[in-house]
Amino acid sequence: MANRFHLEKCRAVITGASSGLGAEFARQLAPQADTLVLVARRAEALEAVKDGLSIFQAKILCCVADLATDAGRNTVMTFLAMHDVTPNLLINNAGMGDYGRFTSSTADKTRTQIELNITALTMLTHAMLPKLARPAGVLNVSSLASTLPMPELAVYAASKAYVTSFSEAMAIELAPQNVTVSCVCPGPTPTNFSKTAKRDDGSDTNRDGQTLLRIPPSQVVARALLALKRGEACVFPGMGVSLASCLFRHTPKKIMRWLLRRRLGKE
Numbered sequence: 374m375a376n377r378f379h380l381e382k383c384r385a386v387i388t389g390a391s392s393g394l395g396a397e398f399a400r401q402l403a404p405q406a407d408t409l410v411l412v413a414r415r416a417e418a419l420e421a422v423k424d425g426l427s428i429f430q431a432k433i434l435c436c437v438a439d440l441a442t443d444a445g446r447n448t449v450m451t452f453l454a455m456h457d458v459t460p461n462l463l464i465n466n467a468g469m470g471d472y473g474r475f476t477s478s479t480a481d482k483t484r485t486q487i488e489l490n491i492t493a494l495t496m497l498t499h500a501m502l503p504k505l506a507r508p509a510g511v512l513n514v515s516s517l518a519s520t521l522p523m524p525e526l527a528v529y530a531a532s533k534a535y536v537t538s539f540s541e542a543m544a545i546e547l548a549p550q551n552v553t554v555s556c557v558c559p560g561p562t563p564t565n566f567s568k569t570a571k572r573d574d575g576s577d578t579n580r581d582g583q584t585l586l587r588i589p590p591s592q593v594v595a596r597a598l599l600a601l602k603r604g605e606a607c608v609f610p611g612m613g614v615s616l617a618s619c620l621f622r623h624t625p626k627k628i629m630r631w632l633l634r635r636r637l638g639k640e
């Protein structure tokens with residue numbers, strides 16, 4: 374039986390809270406939270422999110438940290454100790470992509486992507502689990518991209534396959550410890566994601582068919598929080614994304630490879 378997690382009076386750490394889905398998690402949790410710790414690199418953007426939440430009772434703290442580094446991840450743990458915050462919810466949301474061929478990607482961006490999407494999520498969870506007050510929640514932001522290999526977004530899709538797999542395993546392993554683990558797999562969502570993923574000299578991603586899948590960040594976040602409340606291990610927000618995920622997961626590999634090759638050839 375899955376654990377349910379109650380959001381009322383939660384003390385949450387939200388990574389990547391300076392924009393997009395992370396800022397939206399902060400907005401939707403603020404009316405009911407006790408404390409929110411907003412983590413990202415851009416101090417001003419974090420403060421702007423915090424200012425927008427000043428009408429609520431919740432205590433909002435901004436922690437500036439580069440989660441793609443060990444030092445940044447340690448900063449978060451030190452920050453929590455310094456401010457005497459014992460969280461009961463960790464939202465691993467910070468993440469980034471890189472549109473284009475693997476061979477022409479820079480080593481730096483590839484490494485940062487792995488550090489942020491995989492290492493930060495894993496090591497923050499590892500460091501925080503012993504400290505999370507029970508009952509606890511961990512919400513990981515994966516992607517629809519986790520369901521299929523994606524040429525020209527290869528490292529990103531593979532990193533999100535890791536996130537989904539890790540989350541599913543943790544949901545089972547941590548349930549007896551009163552920790553609810555959920556994973557949300559959004560489809561294309563209007564945030565700063567594309568701007569960051571686009572290379573300076575590169576093209577945008579192929580957006581064929583994406584209109585049918587796109588839903589606003591508010592709906593993605595509402596569905597993700599509902600999953601945590603219900604103790605659902607993995608959700609695909611939106612009817613289109615949900616259908617696409619079924620299609621991607623059940624299409625025979627041979628056919629999927631053919632389709633992906635055709636799609637790449639068109640560009």
Ligand SMILES: NC(=O)c1ccc[n+]([C@@H]2O[C@H](COP(=O)([O-])OP(=O)(O)OC[C@H]3O[C@@H](n4cnc5c(N)ncnc54)[C@H](OP(=O)(O)O)[C@@H]3O)[C@@H](O)[C@H]2O)c1
Binds near residue numbers: 391415516560563566
């Ligand atoms: N938008 C989509 O289409 C989509 C679809 C599926 C999944 N997702 C996932 O949703 C999550 C949120 O992305 P988003 O769409 O909201 O994009 P976004 O608007 O670009 O937000 C990314 C957040 O991550 C933070 N971040 C980036 N690098 C960081 C670092 N090194 N250290 C700390 N924080 C860092 C950014 O803040 P700073 O720049 O201030 O550090 C920002 O707050 C990601 O995991 C993404 O993979 C997005």
